[in-house]
Amino acid sequence: MKSAVETLNPTRVRLTVEVPFEELKDSLDAAYKKINQQVTVKGFRKGKIPARVIDQRFGRGAVLEEAVNDALPKFYTDAVNEGELNVLGQPEVDIKELKDGELLSFTAEVDVRPEITIPDYSGIEVTVDAAEVSDEDVDKSVEQLRDRFASTSAVERAAADGDVVTVDLEAKIDGEVLEDGVANGIDYVIGSGDLLDGIDDAVTGLEAGGEATFTSELKGGSAEGKAAEVTVKVTEVKARELPELDDDFAQTASEFDTLEELRADSRKRLVSMKQYDQATQAQERVLDELLKLVEVPVPEKLLADEIETRTHNLENHQLPQMGMDLAQYLQIQGKTREEFDSETEEQAVKGIKTQFILDELVNREKLNVNQEELTEHLMRRAQSSGMSPDQFAQAVVEGGQVPMLVGEVARGKALAAVVEAAKVVDTNGETVDLDDDEDDDEAAEAATETVEAAESAEAPASESGDDEAKPTA
Numbered sequence: 001m002k003s004a005v006e007t008l009n010p011t012r013v014r015l016t017v018e019v020p021f022e023e024l025k026d027s028l029d030a031a032y033k034k035i036n037q038q039v040t041v042k043g044f045r046k047g048k049i050p051a052r053v054i055d056q057r058f059g060r061g062a063v064l065e066e067a068v069n070d071a072l073p074k075f076y077t078d079a080v081n082e083g084e085l086n087v088l089g090q091p092e093v094d095i096k097e098l099k100d101g102e103l104l105s106f107t108a109e110v111d112v113r114p115e116i117t118i119p120d121y122s123g124i125e126v127t128v129d130a131a132e133v134s135d136e137d138v139d140k141s142v143e144q145l146r147d148r149f150a151s152t153s154a155v156e157r158a159a160a161d162g163d164v165v166t167v168d169l170e171a172k173i174d175g176e177v178l179e180d181g182v183a184n185g186i187d188y189v190i191g192s193g194d195l196l197d198g199i200d201d202a203v204t205g206l207e208a209g210g211e212a213t214f215t216s217e218l219k220g221g222s223a224e225g226k227a228a229e230v231t232v233k234v235t236e237v238k239a240r241e242l243p244e245l246d247d248d249f250a251q252t253a254s255e256f257d258t259l260e261e262l263r264a265d266s267r268k269r270l271v272s273m274k275q276y277d278q279a280t281q282a283q284e285r286v287l288d289e290l291l292k293l294v295e296v297p298v299p300e301k302l303l304a305d306e307i308e309t310r311t312h313n314l315e316n317h318q319l320p321q322m323g324m325d326l327a328q329y330l331q332i333q334g335k336t337r338e339e340f341d342s343e344t345e346e347q348a349v350k351g352i353k354t355q356f357i358l359d360e361l362v363n364r365e366k367l368n369v370n371q372e373e374l375t376e377h378l379m380r381r382a383q384s385s386g387m388s389p390d391q392f393a394q395a396v397v398e399g400g401q402v403p404m405l406v407g408e409v410a411r412g413k414a415l416a417a418v419v420e421a422a423k424v425v426d427t428n429g430e431t432v433d434l435d436d437d438e439d440d441d442e443a444a445e446a447a448t449e450t451v452e453a454a455e456s457a458e459a460p461a462s463e464s465g466d467d468e469a470k471p472t473a
Helices: 021-038 051-058 060-082 135-148 199-203 247-253 259-293 300-321 326-333 337-365 371-385 389-398 402-421 440-455
Strands: 002-009 012-020 087-099 103-112 125-128 151-154 164-173 176-189 211-217 227-241 423-426
Touching: 002 060, 012 021, 012 060, 021 060, 021 103, 060 087, 060 103, 087 300, 125 259, 135 247, 135 259, 164 199, 176 227, 199 211, 199 227, 247 259, 259 337, 259 402, 259 423, 259 440, 300 326, 300 337, 326 337, 337 402, 337 440, 371 389, 371 402, 371 440, 389 402, 402 440
Parallel strands: 125 423
Antiparallel strands: 002 012, 012 103, 087 103, 151 227, 164 176, 164 227, 211 227
């Protein structure tokens, strides 16, 4: 077999392959055997029909077509390996010549991973929010805890801000009550904003038995997003009583003996949360700066496939779970279809470039993934998927997705290495030492989450010389 590689552009090549006919012998034998099992010829036992009879009755062309389809994947893979190509996705194969007994010639156009040069990235500098926790932040946290321990008691007076009202609701559009527009016995805290816009004004000042009508845009159900006439009837008014902020409260609401200890713990937790947010910001912003440093050509077909995958997942998986379609989603987002398509393309380009650059760093720095790192990542992915670790692991193995998970962890380690080399300062101009907050494994896993968010879909495409070649002519 002879093969030659022609570079069409930085992300696509054309392979030209010539195969001596004798190299098709095994595939020809397999073709005759397959046809033998599929057809019946009078005078011959099934499976024992001579090749010359098959040629006469069914045509030599049918045999050659079967043999070529069987042999093409192997010849294509051999040519890819011979050319040391890093291919992406399926090739477009065109058979140029097939001379019985002489020669098979075909071309295969396929996307390839572009060659990437990554410059020195140690000069990257990013600014993140300061991990500051004020007394007001602590007060708010303690108040939220206090709110959860509030008690209620029925009162015979008009409802006021902060009261809990039990209400019955009825929604109409064009005078017709919606099938799913009636709800009874709902408890609502006035001023919380947890229900419908306009309900606070409607119920404030009403006593038990009172009702009011207001117009509001529905937030769910069959008429989501539409304006409806809503009638609300108050069946009970309850005053909320908050516990005193003292040591007794601290002992009731926590494992601490004093309010001072509870506040100290709240401050510690808030600092930890802000430091986590700080680290996530650093990873996202360092990645953005890294993307600016590196020129990455994006294969057109790969980009088109990625855009299609993202749009398909949104329309057929994510939005149906939220009870809406794409048109409703765009209306809520205040976007046109053109704006949505443009943003999807921009996100897809970023995801592909992120994968290419970080994979190149993985190879350059010879980063490996050990079993412990893979297991930890698998556990986190299982938790986010709502499956048990055993179920998720089984699904990953059966779906052949172990290499995908390994790639995710490796890219996370690559990003963690770039973040470690970068200079990170906060909005106060202070240098942020992320090593103080996380160990290496935690930093790498957090970076993996950042990478997943940037890629935001399944891996752009498979990369394997084993992809089957499929003729287009």
